[in-house]
Amino acid sequence: MHAIERVLNALEGKPTDRVPTFCAMVEDRTFNEVLGKPLISQETLLKNPVSRFFLDRWGTRLTKLVFQPEVNRALEKRIRAQVELGFDAVWAFLDETFVVLDSKTMARFTGSIFNLQPDGFGNMTYMYRGPGIKSREDFESWPYWPDADDVAHSSYKFFKRMVKKYGDRSCIIGEASAYGIQETILWALGFEKMPIWIRREKDLIKRFIERNEELCLKTNMALIDAGVRVIIQCDDFSFKSGPIMNPKLIDELFGPSYKRIIKAVHDRGAKYVLHSCGDNTLLFDTFISWGVDGLHAYEMTSNVDIFKEKKIHGDKVTIIGGVGVDYLLTDRSKDEEVVEEVRKLIKELGPGGRFIISPVHSLSSIPAHKLKVMVDAAKRYGSYPISIS
Amino acid sequence: MKESILAVRKAIDELDIDGISKLVSRCLEEGLSPEEVIQEGVSKGLEIVGGKFEAGEYFLADLIMAGEVVKEAMPILKEKMNPGESNSRGKVILATVAGDIHEIGKNIVGMILSANGYEVIDLGVDVPAEKIMDTAKTTGARFIGLSALLTTMVGSIKEVVESSKAAGLRNKLRIVIGGACTSKDLCKEMGADAYGETAIDALRIFNGFTAST
Numbered sequence: 001m002h003a004i005e006r007v008l009n010a011l012e013g014k015p016t017d018r019v020p021t022f023c024a025m026v027e028d029r030t031f032n033e034v035l036g037k038p039l040i041s042q043e044t045l046l047k048n049p050v051s052r053f054f055l056d057r058w059g060t061r062l063t064k065l066v067f068q069p070e071v072n073r074a075l076e077k078r079i080r081a082q083v084e085l086g087f088d089a090v091w092a093f094l095d096e097t098f099v100v101l102d103s104k105t106m107a108r109f110t111g112s113i114f115n116l117q118p119d120g121f122g123n124m125t126y127m128y129r130g131p132g133i134k135s136r137e138d139f140e141s142w143p144y145w146p147d148a149d150d151v152a153h154s155s156y157k158f159f160k161r162m163v164k165k166y167g168d169r170s171c172i173i174g175e176a177s178a179y180g181i182q183e184t185i186l187w188a189l190g191f192e193k194m195p196i197w198i199r200r201e202k203d204l205i206k207r208f209i210e211r212n213e214e215l216c217l218k219t220n221m222a223l224i225d226a227g228v229r230v231i232i233q234c235d236d237f238s239f240k241s242g243p244i245m246n247p248k249l250i251d252e253l254f255g256p257s258y259k260r261i262i263k264a265v266h267d268r269g270a271k272y273v274l275h276s277c278g279d280n281t282l283l284f285d286t287f288i289s290w291g292v293d294g295l296h297a298y299e300m301t302s303n304v305d306i307f308k309e310k311k312i313h314g315d316k317v318t319i320i321g322g323v324g325v326d327y328l329l330t331d332r333s334k335d336e337e338v339v340e341e342v343r344k345l346i347k348e349l350g351p352g353g354r355f356i357i358s359p360v361h362s363l364s365s366i367p368a369h370k371l372k373v374m375v376d377a378a379k380r381y382g383s384y385p386i387s388i389s
Numbered sequence: 390m391k392e393s394i395l396a397v398r399k400a401i402d403e404l405d406i407d408g409i410s411k412l413v414s415r416c417l418e419e420g421l422s423p424e425e426v427i428q429e430g431v432s433k434g435l436e437i438v439g440g441k442f443e444a445g446e447y448f449l450a451d452l453i454m455a456g457e458v459v460k461e462a463m464p465i466l467k468e469k470m471n472p473g474e475s476n477s478r479g480k481v482i483l484a485t486v487a488g489d490i491h492e493i494g495k496n497i498v499g500m501i502l503s504a505n506g507y508e509v510i511d512l513g514v515d516v517p518a519e520k521i522m523d524t525a526k527t528t529g530a531r532f533i534g535l536s537a538l539l540t541t542m543v544g545s546i547k548e549v550v551e552s553s554k555a556a557g558l559r560n561k562l563r564i565v566i567g568g569a570c571t572s573k574d575l576c577k578e579m580g581a582d583a584y585g586e587t588a589i590d591a592l593r594i595f596n597g598f599t600a601s602t
Binding site: 115117120127128129191192194195196198199239240241242243244245246249282301302325326330363364365 | 406445447448449450451453454457488490491493494496497500540541568569570572586587
């Protein structure tokens with residue numbers, strides 16, 4: 001069975017020859033280990049005084065000319081590394097909705113500010129710093145709102161190329177420049193203030209949701225036109241202690257948009273996977289009611305019981321995940337521990353199908369070798385019918 | 390219990406950010422002392438919210454909203470308190486550990502502690518152990534709350550613990566940890582005093598420390 005058929009069948013609840021493998025997005029350390037390190041590290045490149053001088057003065061102008069092509073090359077490396085590691089499905093991500101403000105700061109087009117900083121392995125990464133929109137005036141005058149048609153157009157071009165280069169070897173699960181609707185708003189307005197915005201600025205929240213929905217719809221359609229068969233979107237609806245907001249409010253605010261987006265994806269014959277961090281236990285029914293085909297939303301360290309979820313929802317949605325990134329997929333674990341966990345997951349979650357084994361999350365520190373051990377073990381023990389004693 | 394103070398309690402319980410100021414002012418107009426309003430209205434209201442959070446009836450956003458409601462009430466009450474009088478339950482230093490810049494959880498804890506009468510000294514994110522110890526020395530704070538999300542940065546917790554030993558403060562300080570990558574086991578491994586899974590947990594832990602000192 002070809003990798004694409006294996007993944008699509010698993011998402012449709014049809015039989016597969018073995019449990020498919022999916023790679024949560026790999027970061028720089030991982031792909032450098034697979035493909036080889038660059039001669040000059042990103043950290044050296046971006047932290048030297050000359051680069052800082054230019055970025056501090058003309059960061060916004062240099063974003064499209066210099067920074068974006070470099071980021072796109074790195075994004076392609078992520079895909080290539082996942083394919084070379086032998087995953088059936090790879091998380092392909094394009095990020096073109098940011099602008100570098102200076103050597104330490106970038107802004108997302110959708111209203112949030114991020115730090116540019118080293119990842120501890122010689123590469124640069126970005127981390128959320130805070131909201132870019134602190135008042136209604138900020139919202140109205142935010143200078144970087146993306147043009148959804150432009151973003152969709154460049155997403156189409158990137159993914160057309162990626163599907164041509166890698167689409168015959170792995171199932172490309174694509175996401176382009178549009179983060180989840182709720183998460184985008186949360187970043188832009190700040191978590192501490194978002195409840196107040198929702199209560200006091202209902203019309204603005206509605207406009208913000210509509211704006212994000214348009215971006216998601218147009219980019220997703222562009223990806224499908226480019227040949228992507230599965231769409232993924234990240235929207236972290238929960239923290240470690242449970243849903244950020246009341247599940248009813250989440251459904252009321254964001255459900256209609258997600259239902260429209262997923263319907264549009266299905267109408268074009270593609271599948272939809274939602275990624276959400278945290279303890280989503282109280283939200284699984286909601287996600288399923290929106291029409292998702294698969295969920296990458298089972299953080300065991302946040303008290304999600306993936307085995308219980310298999311029993312409760314395993315016939316309604318494809319469970320994606322299982323392999324922990326807090327210990328197993330780190331330098332601290334032993335190979336045999338990873339193999340043992342893969343065996344256990346396949347034994348418990350494989351029967352009945354609708355299970356794709358994958359790291360529970362991406363993390364900058366995942367060693368490529370541990371991912372390889374995971375994939376190889378899944379291929380070795382994951383054939384149907386499952387026969388692990 | 391006067392009806393007006395019960396109304397303050399109810400407003401916090403119902404997260405009524407637009408109505409709280411008026412209700413607090415009414416209490417003061419009726420001759421109630423600010424301390425009484427804080428004790429019987431604000432604190433009790435927060436207790437109800439905390440209980441609902443733990444029962445799964447309220448969520449993080451509701452906890453934050455409750456903190457914001459209290460933020461509206463406190464300036465009105467503080468203005469009427471006698472100069473020099475303090476209702477502080479103690480000073481708490483909060484920080485996201487060195488190498489990590491995630492602060493949403495820390496900010497929620499700060500909001501809940503402030504709303505419950507603690508004096509919060511928020512050092513922000515990516516805070517080195519030395520800065521935390523310097524702050525403990527200069528402010529006299531005896532409680533420290535450390536937040537960490539990144540698995541790769543848990544070593545920074547240990548650095549704070551070790552640094553408190555080097556400063557000769559370990560026995561005087563209570564170090565509490567929380568955040569996505571933390572756990573009871575990690576707390577033990579790092580030599581911290583307690584692990585809080587939620588902001589309400591953190592409040593309970595600090596209340597416990599306050600009661601025992």
